[in-house]
Amino acid sequence: MMQTALHPTPRPASVLREQLRALGLALRAPAAAAAVLAAAMALLITLGIVEEGHRIDFYPELSMLPAIAGFLLPLAVWWGEDRFGPGFLWTLPVDRRRHALTRVCAGWMWLMAGVLCFVLWLLALALLTGGNLVGDQTVRVLPAAMTNVPMALDPAALRTVRWTPDPLLWLVPFTGATGTYLLASALALGVRHPLRWVTGVVLGFFLALGAIEGTKSLGLLKGATRVLNAVFSGPYGIDALLTARTESLHTVATLTSGQTVEVWHALPHTGQWAAATLLWAAAGLAALWAAASRHGERRRG
């Protein structure tokens, strides 16, 4: 009885293109705010140079800003979408899980564009102020055996090394932002109230910490510290993802001479950073897949 052929579903490429366009429009406001902020900072720094002759070196791996932006972006990407109700996105003729992942992908592409702008901005600042572009520096490295920095450090124990960061580490802002973006996207898609979850987890974390301290059990405290260290500043911890451990590897020590200097436990290791990044990205992707599957077409189980 029915003669007409069925209408086709849209091609994945055109869905991605449209999501990119729509998200671009949605992100105009935050992007404009970021641009204004960047311009203001550039102005301040330029004024500083004129007055005091400061120079800005180029260490893209040192900035946590892209990672923070990556964590917050899913909020903007999913703003106004009734994810767990009859959201507008779900009424469109695309497989729902694929559609959700397409939008996450479109958001990621904008994130990468934003991070690229940020890195170029840093580069421009370094060029403008005549800063060090390669980022090579002379660093003082603690002996490998020394895990705790003594109150007064004998300068003879320090090794002086000329370190040139691997250019691969220029990718750190991109990978760091990707990692946090994936995790936050999984959160935004996977739970009804992501903000409540984040607040709850942070609160729970501090409560648990307080409780552990309250027990006055040294073993428990040590264990908790070890776990925290592994998650945050361990070889595969969050810091490895976000800054290739440049953040947690160096510390400040007071020498026997009373001078305060910056010392490094070890030099950042590119391979370790790559492994950590892969690990976190894989975890993020798995979480994202699970979160997107909550919105799948078929009922599970």
Place this chain on the structure above:
Amino acid sequence: MLVNLDPRDPRPLYLQIMDEVRRALVVGSLRPEDPLPSVRELASDLAVNPRTVSQAYNELEREGVLYVRRGQGTFVSPDARSGTDERRALGRAVAKRALLDARRNGLDVEELMMIMREVAAEEEGELSPAAPATGHGDEE
């Protein structure tokens, strides 16, 4: 052509449309070779399902009242005259409605007919002084 549909009329809509076309023929507002509104137009005007209009047109075409010129639309057949048959059919419909109403009000046929003649005579009496004016109006 004016088509009016009555939502209270229990007859299927396509029959109502067919009757309206026939009525237009009898009254003379539709003549042979006149074009009919397209299915789309009529459906839009009446806000009815176009399939209902098509069904009415198809039936009328089958009865020889209408014919389709390819690419031009639907027209009244050249030999579709407001013949005595059509008039009779219309008259019967009117009579049925009147009878139904009469029975509802507890009148029988004889009573109804008598009163009808009475009223008709009265109306004619009222109209006769103004007859030329109404005659003029009829031609318009």
Place this chain on the structure above:
Amino acid sequence: MSGMIHADAADGGWAVATHGLVKRYGRETALDGVDLRVPEGAVYVLVGANGAGKSTTLKVLMNLERPDGGSATVLGLDTGADGARVRAQTGYVPERHDVGYRWMTCARLIRHVAAYYPSWDSAYAERMVRAFGLPPGRRVGGLSKGEARRLQLVLALAHRPPLLLLDEPTDGLDPVIRNRALSLLAEHLADSPATVVVSTHHVHEMESLADHVGVLDGGRLVAQMPRDELQRTVRRYRVQVPEGWQAPPELRAAGAVRQRAGREVQWTLVGEEGELTQRLSTAGAQVREVTPLTLEAAALAFLPDEGSR
């Protein structure tokens, strides 16, 4: 490839068919074994009170809600397995008036949705925007209820889908716009034939478009038939009865006594007129008058009497 699936091959020629559809929200049962059958090309009006399950039924057809039991097919496609393809065949006006993204302008939202339908007819969309007097540059968040509804209609019609699922399409429209919308819908059906399922509690608005009617009551489909059959079989009977007359039980089940004044009783009964008249007179009642009903009144006859609620 598989784009040429024919409905009759898959589900007996029904454009929409559901099989024992069940949907629960917590302890509430929204749908309770609904077997919808919508013939190809029909304008099917789903009637029922608020909360009778009309919107839920349409959402299940869009696979926006997953049923707890039963299944549904749309143009031969299983809604659960093939949701995306089902939605590609469907123009949907949702129950709620918030359309798309508040920060988008009407024109941008139309372009957004257009990207999702290869069959989108932009010229047609523009014509409808003009016919409905929609402000293309206005943000969606600033639209009135009625404007949002009109925009939703444009979005649903402009890709000329073979199926339209309209949930209270005239809700929030003023009478002039409502008539324009209904005319436009009739024109649309003339230009691009489609099956339509309309949910409404204003049946009289759909009076002339409807050719099939389904009545939902508390999640159950209590009646479903072609319009002509509904209007033929549901009529009001005015009967004169002797003092103290009691209706025979089989008639009592067939319809509710609406009014009783002295020795006159008025019923709305479901069945063939001749047969019912005969049965009434055998029972000692004299049929005075049989009145046909409007579509709305006929459909409402299947719902429990307002008085008993």
